[in-house]
Amino acid sequence: MHNRYSQLLALVITLVALIFLSLWGGLNQLLILNFLIFSILAVGINLSYGFINYVPFGYAGIFGIGAYALGISITLMHVSSIVGVLIGGVAGMICGLILLPLLRLKGAYFAVATLAAAELLHKIVANPILAEWTQGPYGLDLHLTGHSSLGLYLSLFLLLGGVIFTVFLRTSIFGRSLLAAKDNPLSAQAAGIPVYGGRMIIWLVSSVIAGLAGAIYALNVKFFYPDTVFDLSFSLFPLIFAILGGVGTAIGPLVGTLLLYGLYTLIGLKMPDVFQMLFGFVVIIVMLSLPGGLVGWARKRGIDLV
Amino acid sequence: MVHLALYATIAGLLLGIYFALLGLSVTLIFGVMRIVNLTHGALVVFGGYMAMVLLDRLQINPLVGMPLVFIAFVILGLILYYPIVVPISRSYDPEFISLVVFYGVMEVLDSIGRLAFGATHYSLKREIITDAVLPVWGMPLPVLWLYVGGISLAIILLFFVYLYKSETGYATRAIMSNRDEARSVGINVERISALNFGIGIGLAAIPGCLLSYIYGPISVDSSLTLTIIAFVVVIIGTLGSPLGVLLGGLISGVALGVTQVFAPSFASVVGDALLLIVLLIRPQGLFGRLQRNA
Numbered sequence: 001m002h003n004r005y006s007q008l009l010a011l012v013i014t015l016v017a018l019i020f021l022s023l024w025g026g027l028n029q030l031l032i033l034n035f036l037i038f039s040i041l042a043v044g045i046n047l048s049y050g051f052i053n054y055v056p057f058g059y060a061g062i063f064g065i066g067a068y069a070l071g072i073s074i075t076l077m078h079v080s081s082i083v084g085v086l087i088g089g090v091a092g093m094i095c096g097l098i099l100l101p102l103l104r105l106k107g108a109y110f111a112v113a114t115l116a117a118a119e120l121l122h123k124i125v126a127n128p129i130l131a132e133w134t135q136g137p138y139g140l141d142l143h144l145t146g147h148s149s150l151g152l153y154l155s156l157f158l159l160l161g162g163v164i165f166t167v168f169l170r171t172s173i174f175g176r177s178l179l180a181a182k183d184n185p186l187s188a189q190a191a192g193i194p195v196y197g198g199r200m201i202i203w204l205v206s207s208v209i210a211g212l213a214g215a216i217y218a219l220n221v222k223f224f225y226p227d228t229v230f231d232l233s234f235s236l237f238p239l240i241f242a243i244l245g246g247v248g249t250a251i252g253p254l255v256g257t258l259l260l261y262g263l264y265t266l267i268g269l270k271m272p273d274v275f276q277m278l279f280g281f282v283v284i285i286v287m288l289s290l291p292g293g294l295v296g297w298a299r300k301r302g303i304d305l306v
Numbered sequence: 307m308v309h310l311a312l313y314a315t316i317a318g319l320l321l322g323i324y325f326a327l328l329g330l331s332v333t334l335i336f337g338v339m340r341i342v343n344l345t346h347g348a349l350v351v352f353g354g355y356m357a358m359v360l361l362d363r364l365q366i367n368p369l370v371g372m373p374l375v376f377i378a379f380v381i382l383g384l385i386l387y388y389p390i391v392v393p394i395s396r397s398y399d400p401e402f403i404s405l406v407v408f409y410g411v412m413e414v415l416d417s418i419g420r421l422a423f424g425a426t427h428y429s430l431k432r433e434i435i436t437d438a439v440l441p442v443w444g445m446p447l448p449v450l451w452l453y454v455g456g457i458s459l460a461i462i463l464l465f466f467v468y469l470y471k472s473e474t475g476y477a478t479r480a481i482m483s484n485r486d487e488a489r490s491v492g493i494n495v496e497r498i499s500a501l502n503f504g505i506g507i508g509l510a511a512i513p514g515c516l517l518s519y520i521y522g523p524i525s526v527d528s529s530l531t532l533t534i535i536a537f538v539v540v541i542i543g544t545l546g547s548p549l550g551v552l553l554g555g556l557i558s559g560v561a562l563g564v565t566q567v568f569a570p571s572f573a574s575v576v577g578d579a580l581l582l583i584v585l586l587i588r589p590q591g592l593f594g595r596l597q598r599n600a
Contacts, residue, residue: 055402101586108342108401112537113585119534120578127571232530236409243406276417283410287403288393 007306008167011251012160019156029152033220035261036155037213041238042245042253043162044209049239050248051169051178052199054103057111059235061118062095062207066214067229068125071140072133081150085215092211095121096204103199115232122230139225142218151220158212165205166250167306178202179248240279244286246295250306255294309443314567315560316442320455322559324513324520327458328532329539329551330465331509336540337482337547338502339395341404346510347532348415353379353514354524355419358428368430369457372515376508383507386411387500395499412529419526427523435519454520461512462552468505469548478502531577538581 019032041059049055056062069091070084079087102113128136135141169175181188181195189195218224238257245256260282268275290297295305328350335343353375360371390411394404438449469475477498480488489495517532518524538558543550558580566573 057405105585107399108405109585111402111405112342112541113582116534116537116578116581116585120575120582123575123578129571239406273417273420276413277421280410280413280415280417283413284390284407287407287410288390291397 005167008163008250011254011306012163015159015254016156030220031265033151033155033217035257035265036152036159037217037220038238038241038261039254039257040155040159040162040209040213040216041234042241042257043159043166044206044213045235045238046242046247046249046253047162047166047169047202047209048206049242051175051182052202053107053182054199054203055107055111055239056114056206057232057235057239058114058116058118059210059238060230060232061114061121061235062092062099062210063214063217063234064118064125064226064230065095065121066092066211067218067224068134068140068214068226069211070215070218071142071224074142074144075140076133081144081219082154085154085212085219088215088218089208089212092207092209092214093204095211096207099207100200100203103196103203115235118230118232118235122226125230126226134226137226139223139228140218141223144219144222151216154216154219155213158209158216162209163250163254170250170306174198240283240286242293244282244290244293246293246297246305249293249295252293252295252305310445310567311564313442313445313447314564317447317451318560318563319556320451320559321520321563322556323455323458323462323552324516324555325535325539325559326552326555327461327509327516328513329536329543329555330462330548331506332536333540333543333548333551334502334509335506338478338499338506339391339404340400341391341394342401342408343506343510344405344408344533345412345415346536347529347534348412348419348526349379349507349510350514350517350532351419351524351526351529352415353511354428354430354517355423355514356511357515358430358524361430361434367434368515369435372512375511375515379511380504380508383504384500386507387503391499391503392496412533416526416529423526425525425527427525427527429518429523432519450519454516457516458513465509466548474498474501534581535577538577538584541581542584 019036022032023029041063045056045059066088070088073079073087074081074084099114099117102110102117105113124130125134126137130136131138169178177188177193178198180191181193181198185195214229218229221228237260238253241256241260242253243256244260245254246252260279263278264275267278286293292299298305331349332343332346335341356375356378357368357371360366360374361368366374390407394400394407397403432448432450435453436449439446440449440452441447467475469478477488477493480491480493481495481498485495514524522528535558539554540551541554542557543552543554558577561580562573562576565576
């Protein structure tokens with residue numbers, strides 16, 4: 001237990017140091033912000049996939065709704081940025097509640113259903129009929145100036161919250177009962193574990209994280225189209241990041257994001273198609289030969305990681 | 307008004323037969339191997355690319371080129387079967403793992419498509435088959451749509467003959483209903499599966515040859531949309547049930563045709579909405595027994 005918290009502390013210090021070093025070293029700030037957003041999404045998807053075994057292929061839908069909730073509340077209701085981000089979180093939660101019946105589906109069915117739900121949300125928001133509120137397909141301009149470091153602090157804060165929550169799940173009775181229910185729902189239920197309640201809580205937390213992340217992302221870019229924020233990359237990239245790192249762990253999603261997003265900044269910006277191809281091969285190879293991800297691989301060799 | 311609705315229904319039925327053709331491959335591959343083929347749309351588009359190259363370089367009519375495209379993709383499927391499908395079917399959760407692995411394959415194919423053909427949206431020349439238009443209550447119905455509907459129906463029927471009359475078809479259906487029992491009565495499950503995976507990949511490429519004649523341009527940008535349409539079709543008609551595919555295709559085709567005429571701005575959400583409704587209300591599809599824990 002002690003070992004785990006010292007690992008967490010080391011992890012957080014490295015992460016924060018890395019980010020401030022690269023900022024200080026003059027790396028593009030938007031790049032770092034995007035890295036943080038993808039890490040947050042990887043942590044959020046990891047909660048859902050790693051602890052209750054539901055893979056939200058349509059995570060981007062909730063992310064986009066969060067972005068639009070912030071956008072609309074700032075452009076039409078003129079709230080402050082912080083309130084806008086909170087509204088994004090609430091919108092994410094409402095989305096999660098609406099999608100709650102999908103938890104009846106399992107495995108690939110749930111994944112495909114959320115994918116359809118995300119596309120549905122995307123097309124509704126982009127529909128010209130709603131242009132009065134969402135500007136339809138023409139994109140939403142927040143007309144914001146300044147505030148540039150607010151997004152950075154908010155995303156660091158959210159990432160930290162997500163990681164701490166994951167470590168809490170890894171160490172607490174609640175988290176362990178979730179893992180038991182994931183392995184064998186029937187026996188877990190027979191042992192008195194509230195399987196459905198646990199699933200609902202994790203799914204809602206995961207939705208809130210997506211909504212908040214979307215809102216912070218919108219705050220960072222200040223101008224976006226439906227196609228930008230509902231882009232399925234926001235669900236599929238973080239999912240693969242988490243799988244490469246190792247799902248169900250706290251450190252896995254961060255390691256995966258660091259590696260693959262690093263690869264993306266190295267070659268993806270100049271040659272997106274080549275990166276896409278490499279990425280596809282990584283997906284195939286990791287899924288077929290490295291089921292526990294990098295953390296699972298390390299654990300097999302006796303290195304216990306959070 | 308009534309005429310408009312009838313016109314929309316006729317166009318929708320033709321589109322629906324095409325959609326059924328689009329779903330055949332997904333239902334065969336899922337039925338036999340429990341593999342959720344997210345690459346489907348990309349394969350359809352690649353079938354279209356191949357038909358386009360055949361037409362542009364060798365002046366081969368897409369309808370004549372269709373068997374060539376089919377054979378090429380069957381071979382591709384057989385090559386992919388051993389390194390990709392075999393490990394998936396041995397894993398602990400083939401349905402989910404296949405979903406992610408084939409997402410990876412889709413990324414690879416999409417990037418190859420974009421590297422090789424650019425971001426251009428291609429359409430095959432219509433006049434090479436027919437440019438004619440049939441007036442239906444004063445509204446123009448392209449004769450080409452009738453051709454596409456007829457060809458799709460013929461291929462679907464051919465597929466049913468294969469599945470219900472040939473020996474391999476019997477074995478295939480045995481594997482679909484129970485893999486282990488099929489093995490125990492002496493069916494070579496691995497070989498039949500490999501063959502069907504090849505045929506499935508080939509069947510994915512065939513609608514690609516017709517894509518630009520009835521649905522939309524050939525471009526990797528539409529990969530995912532095509533995959534979702536195919537999923538809608540097979541989930542409405544019960545995953546893995548070939549007969550259901552025809553009905554699923556017709557339902558989604560008519561739904562799309564009618565919304566395109568009466569509420570065009572909602573046409574793009576029809577597929578997604580149908581998929582969600584069916585999954586929530588009747589996850590086993592229209593003909594399904596409640597055997598699958600969906």
